[in-house]
Amino acid sequence: MLIKTGIPTIEDIKSVFPSEDRINKGPVAVIECYQEIPCNPCFTSCNRNAIKDFADINDKPLIEDELCNGCALCISACPGLAIMVVDGSYSENEVLIKIPYEFLPLPKEGDTVKGLNRAGEYITDVKVIKVQNPKSFDKTPIIHIAVDRKFLYDFRNIKVEEV
Amino acid sequence: MKHVDIAVIGGGPAGLCAAISGASSGAKVLLMDRSEKLGGQLIKQTHMFFGSEKQYASVRGFDIADILLDKLNEYKDNIEIMNNTNVLGLYEDGVITIERNEKYEKIKPKSIVVATGASEKVLAFPNNDLPGIYGAGAVQTLMNVYGVKPGKRVLMVGAGNIGLIVSYQLMQAGVEIAAIIDASPTIGGYLVHASKIRRMGVPILTSHTVKEAIGRDCLESAVIWKLDENWNPIDGTEQEIETDVMCISVGLSPLSELLQQAECKMKYIPELGGQTVLRNENYETSVEGIYVAGDVSGVEEASSAMVEGYLAGLCAAQKIGFKHKNYNELKEDYIKQLESLRSGPIGHHIRSGIEKVMGV
Numbered sequence: 001m002l003i004k005t006g007i008p009t010i011e012d013i014k015s016v017f018p019s020e021d022r023i024n025k026g027p028v029a030v031i032e033c034y035q036e037i038p039c040n041p042c043f044t045s046c047n048r049n050a051i052k053d054f055a056d057i058n059d060k061p062l063i064e065d066e067l068c069n070g071c072a073l074c075i076s077a078c079p080g081l082a083i084m085v086v087d088g089s090y091s092e093n094e095v096l097i098k099i100p101y102e103f104l105p106l107p108k109e110g111d112t113v114k115g116l117n118r119a120g121e122y123i124t125d126v127k128v129i130k131v132q133n134p135k136s137f138d139k140t141p142i143i144h145i146a147v148d149r150k151f152l153y154d155f156r157n158i159k160v161e162e163v
Numbered sequence: 164m165k166h167v168d169i170a171v172i173g174g175g176p177a178g179l180c181a182a183i184s185g186a187s188s189g190a191k192v193l194l195m196d197r198s199e200k201l202g203g204q205l206i207k208q209t210h211m212f213f214g215s216e217k218q219y220a221s222v223r224g225f226d227i228a229d230i231l232l233d234k235l236n237e238y239k240d241n242i243e244i245m246n247n248t249n250v251l252g253l254y255e256d257g258v259i260t261i262e263r264n265e266k267y268e269k270i271k272p273k274s275i276v277v278a279t280g281a282s283e284k285v286l287a288f289p290n291n292d293l294p295g296i297y298g299a300g301a302v303q304t305l306m307n308v309y310g311v312k313p314g315k316r317v318l319m320v321g322a323g324n325i326g327l328i329v330s331y332q333l334m335q336a337g338v339e340i341a342a343i344i345d346a347s348p349t350i351g352g353y354l355v356h357a358s359k360i361r362r363m364g365v366p367i368l369t370s371h372t373v374k375e376a377i378g379r380d381c382l383e384s385a386v387i388w389k390l391d392e393n394w395n396p397i398d399g400t401e402q403e404i405e406t407d408v409m410c411i412s413v414g415l416s417p418l419s420e421l422l423q424q425a426e427c428k429m430k431y432i433p434e435l436g437g438q439t440v441l442r443n444e445n446y447e448t449s450v451e452g453i454y455v456a457g458d459v460s461g462v463e464e465a466s467s468a469m470v471e472g473y474l475a476g477l478c479a480a481q482k483i484g485f486k487h488k489n490y491n492e493l494k495e496d497y498i499k500q501l502e503s504l505r506s507g508p509i510g511h512h513i514r515s516g517i518e519k520v521m522g523v
Contacts, residue, residue: 003349004369006361035354036507038466039213041221057215058507077221079211080355103335120364138223140211157362 027070175203177457184476295382434516
């Protein structure tokens with residue numbers, strides 16, 4: 001249970017995921033913000049009005065999936081690192097998942113790294129497609145990972161082995 | 164004796180904002196801090212802040228310190244900074260005594276903003292004085308201010324925001340976290356912080372506490388055990404965890420000694436961290452002209468500490484005849500910001516604590 005362990009349940013996860021139809025159309029943000037806390041940078045960072053204005057700053061974010069184009073600006077703006085972007089149009093067998101990753105060493109494009117679930121357990125090897133770390137991301141790099149489709153709801157982190 | 168309009172004691176988020184606010188109202192401000200570098204705890208906060216744009220949400224803590232120092236600099240004609248300065252006393256006649264450059268000095272301000280912050284609570288268990296057992300704040304200072312790794316394998320005691328954030332930052336520095344434990348049945352910090360460290364593989368054990376620390380010359384391991392629903396330890400649930408650093412992060416208490424010396428009315432308010440000063444909506448205490456802001460007025464987040472600082476500085480200036488030209492609008496805005504930061508379920512205990520401090 002999330003409030004005891006820090007691990008959301010599959011019901012929690014599915015409650016914030018867009019439909020698989022939407023995911024298969026192209027990149028879209030998934031906001032895993034399950035608790036009402038006073039915070040709204042996801043809204044202020046979104047320039048497509050996909051993440052709706054907060055009536056109360058403690059509200060949980062509300063995203064209109066059809067307006068979101070998966071630009072990923074919200075990923076590095078979120079102080080809780082609670083946002084990722086999923087793209088089910090990437091390939092037949094894989095989804096592309098963009099996650100924030102604030103650890104060194106950063107993986108390199110083309111690397112195979114360990115894919116972890118929300119408990120930090122190894123689930124499968126995954127491939128690093130792209131590493132974005134411009135100054136505007138303010139030290140929250142975004143890593144694009146190709147993940148076997150069957151791990152869509154499981155994958156959330158990577159482990160990079162030090163060489 | 165040195166005379167100033169407003170003396171601000173403490174150069175953390177609340178004190179910096181109080182100084183900016185007082186100086187922008189036209190008052191001459193003296194800002195005192197015991198450290199070399201202003202910013203208080205902000206300078207070691209490498210994570211992004213929560214809140215809204217007005218409290219610099221999404222900006223990292225140490226960058227917020229720089230933003231506030233730049234703002235302070237805009238009013239440099241009105242602000243005198245005394246760093247490396249220890250405030251020793253705050254007397255009933257409003258005189259402040261300080262020590263700096265090994266000299267003892269006296270200051271007589273027209274009004275005062277006390278923004279001394281908070282100190283870490285300790286936890287009682289056998290051998291809690293072994294080297295290797297730290298307050299989480301000390302570990303964060305070692306690591307993020309001085310660049311020193313505190314050890315190899317950490318047991319974090321406390322799953323509030325500080326425990327969770329310091330654990331994450333330790334991992335960023337390449338230190339292993341054996342576990343995060345908390346006596347409470349639920350995680351006290353923001354769940355997003357918990358999730359981001361849990362998905363690195365760190366177990367978070369709620370309803371667990373420390374039974375004892377083990378080690379000859381320094382910490383070698385710790386025994387933890389489970390608590391039942393009445394917070395009593397359960398025999399037979401002991402686990403020994405190999406660790407060379409234990410971080411205690413079980414809450415903060417307002418650093419209110421100066422306020423007590425000045426005979427401000429105090430009250431024990433657990434929701435706000437312990438002995439807390441009574442105040443009115445302008446953040447003025449029961450002693451006229453003494454204002455408070457930040458954790459010393461009740462332990463909360465840095466976001467609200469900054470807003471409280473702006474509000475207290477504004478009111479402390481107005482009190483002595485320096486009314487900001489936008490006084491009414493600013494005051495209303497600060498009060499609204501504080502209400503909105505505290506309005507959700509997370510702010511429940513703060514709201515109930517504040518009800519008890521109001522009305523002097």
